[in-house]
């Protein structure tokens with residue numbers, strides 16, 4: 001397996017504990033702060049690290065189920081501030097979403113293309129081709145998610161030209177580097193796990209496993225407070241991702257050759273996503289400041 005922070009190779013969860021201990025002795029803050037955050041801010045003694053990793057990786061739980069629980073722990077136990085903002089999103093919050101998400105979607109296509117390039121499975125090939133078409137080109141007569149995203153931005157008063165002129169915030173670029181690096185260095189199975197675990201964000205059945213809220217307040221979908229284009233965009237994810245992430249994670253679970261490495265890579269991807277969600281919110285605050293609100 002690999003370390004979820006620096007990708008160093010280790011053999012077991014015990015060795016991972018030793019690795020974290022060594023990094024701490026060397027004064028490395030990344031590992032120490034990571035495990036601290038992972039355990040919800042609880043102090044951890046060196047001798048308890050192995051037990052802590054057993055909790056983080058839960059090797060006794062199936063990969064697909066673990067992914068759901070790990071995602072909930074990271075994003076929904078103490079809900080990410082962007083998710084909290086999406087319970088009643090302001091125009092700047094939605095525009096922050098539009099501006100940063102364009103770069104996410106572009107990267108989504110690049111990384112999933114590496115799955116298409118490398119997979120030996122006909123099922124996965126077809127699954128990802130459809131995914132790419134749905135996100136970026138349009139599928140079965142429906143506009144692409146990218147187009148629905150930009151239409152949402154236009155309905156909120158920003159021109160398509162203006163949306164396209166933005167460059168990504170550093171947090172978005174950093175997250176994209178992580179995903180691109182995963183797709184360059186790891187197998188198609190690991191890349192698939194890294195990307196599709198992120199679709200859990202909009203999986204409304206997460207509440208059955210302990211999520212405190214949904215990605216956004218579903219009441220928005222029937223509310224005249226928001227333009228139709230906002231509801232159209234949110235509805236796509238609301239309808240699609242339950243089945244979508246679940247199916248991909250089942251494939252990853254059955255195809256992985258190194259379960260703990262796959263889990264480490266999924267954790268890296270979720271950490272990058274956390275950072276990227278921060279960027280959406282920071283962009284919205286920049287827009288608010290620019291408007292003097």
Ligand SMILES: [Zn+2]
Nearest residue numbers: 003005006008
């Ligand atoms: Zn490490």
